[in-house]
Amino acid sequence: MSEAPSYLSPTGHEIVFLLLGVVVVGTGLLVVTTRQVVHAALWLVVCLGALAGCYLVLTAEFVAWVQVLIYVGAVVVLLLFGIMLTRAPIGRSPDLDSRNRPVAAVVALATAAVLVTVVVDGFRHAYVDLSPGKGTAEEVGVAVFRYWVLPFEALSVLLLAALVGAIVISRTDIRGR
Amino acid sequence: MHIVYPVVVSALLFSIGVYGVLARRNTILVLMSVELMLNAVNLNLIAFDVWLGDRLHGGQVLTLFVIVIAAAELGLGLAIVLAVFRNRRTVDLDSLRDLAEPGPDCDAAGPDRGVAGPAPAPGPRRGTGQEGAAT
Known part of the structure; x- marks a missing residue:
C-alpha cells in the first residue's frame, strides 16, 4: 500500500462505484419509504442488483453472480410470494408505517452519523489498487474447499434444517403429539 | 479505490x-x-x-x-x-400484541403503548379490536 492518492482525482473505478452506491442508497431509501408493498420488493431488486455491480467493481465476481442468482432471483421471488399469500394490499396503502416512525428516523440518523463518522475517521488513508482475478470462481472455490470445508458442511446442514423447519411450520396437516 | x-x-x-x-x-x-x-x-x-x-x-x-x-x-x-x-x-x-405486558404497565412503558393497548385482557386478542382502540 503506497501513499493514497487524493480524493479530488477519482479513478474510473471510484466513479463507477460511487454511481452504483448512489443507486444502492437511493433505492434502499425507496424500499423503506414507498407506500406500495409490491413496489418495495421491486425496488429491492434494483438495490440488490446495483450492490452486485458494486461487488463486480470490487473484483469479487463470483460473489456478484451468486448475489444476482440468490438475492435477485430467489429471495425477491420468495418475498413476492409472501406478499401474495398474506393478501397484502396491492395499491397504495396508508398504514404501512407504524406510529413510531419519527423515533425510527432519529435512531437511523444517529446510527448513520456515528457509523459514517467513525469509518471516515478510521479508514481515511486506506487505499487499494484493484487488480482483477482476486474473486474468480476458481479462487473462491479453492478457498472454500481447502480452508473453509467444515463451516461449509455445517452450513449445508443448517440450510437443510431450515428447509425442514419451514416445511413443518407452513404445513397445516402436521400436528404435534 | x-x-x-x-x-x-x-x-x-x-x-x-x-x-x-x-x-x-x-x-x-x-x-x-x-x-x-x-x-x-x-x-x-x-x-x-x-x-x-x-x-x-x-x-x-x-x-x-x-x-x-x-x-x-x-x-x-x-x-x-x-x-x-x-x-x-x-x-x-x-x-x-399477545406477548405485550398487559394492564397498567402499558402506560408506564410509554404513551405509545398506552394508546394502543388499554385493555388488560390476556389471551388471544384479535387485530381488529386493537385497530378500533388505536383509532
Whole structure:
C-alpha cells in the first residue's frame, strides 16, 4: 500500500462505484419509504442488483453472480410470494408505517452519523489498487474447499434444517403429539 | 479505490435497514429491511477482503455464508409470517400484541403503548379490536 492518492482525482473505478452506491442508497431509501408493498420488493431488486455491480467493481465476481442468482432471483421471488399469500394490499396503502416512525428516523440518523463518522475517521488513508482475478470462481472455490470445508458442511446442514423447519411450520396437516 | 467509499455506502445502507425495521408495520417489509442490513454487512466484508488481500479469502467466503444464512432466515421467517397470517388474518406487527405486558404497565412503558393497548385482557386478542382502540 503506497501513499493514497487524493480524493479530488477519482479513478474510473471510484466513479463507477460511487454511481452504483448512489443507486444502492437511493433505492434502499425507496424500499423503506414507498407506500406500495409490491413496489418495495421491486425496488429491492434494483438495490440488490446495483450492490452486485458494486461487488463486480470490487473484483469479487463470483460473489456478484451468486448475489444476482440468490438475492435477485430467489429471495425477491420468495418475498413476492409472501406478499401474495398474506393478501397484502396491492395499491397504495396508508398504514404501512407504524406510529413510531419519527423515533425510527432519529435512531437511523444517529446510527448513520456515528457509523459514517467513525469509518471516515478510521479508514481515511486506506487505499487499494484493484487488480482483477482476486474473486474468480476458481479462487473462491479453492478457498472454500481447502480452508473453509467444515463451516461449509455445517452450513449445508443448517440450510437443510431450515428447509425442514419451514416445511413443518407452513404445513397445516402436521400436528404435534 | 479508497476503502472509505464502500464502507460509507455500507454504513448508509445499514442505517436505512435500521429505519425500515423500526418504522415499518408490515412484517414482510421488516424482513426486506433485514435483508438490506445483511447486504450492508456483505459489502463491508467484500471491501475489507479486497483491502487486506486475505490469502484465505475470508471476506468473500463469509459473504457467501451470509447469503446462505439470509436465504435460510428468510425462508423460516416467511413460514412464520404465513402461520401468523393463517391464525390472525393480519401481519401487522403493531396488532400482534399477545406477548405485550398487559394492564397498567402499558402506560408506564410509554404513551405509545398506552394508546394502543388499554385493555388488560390476556389471551388471544384479535387485530381488529386493537385497530378500533388505536383509532
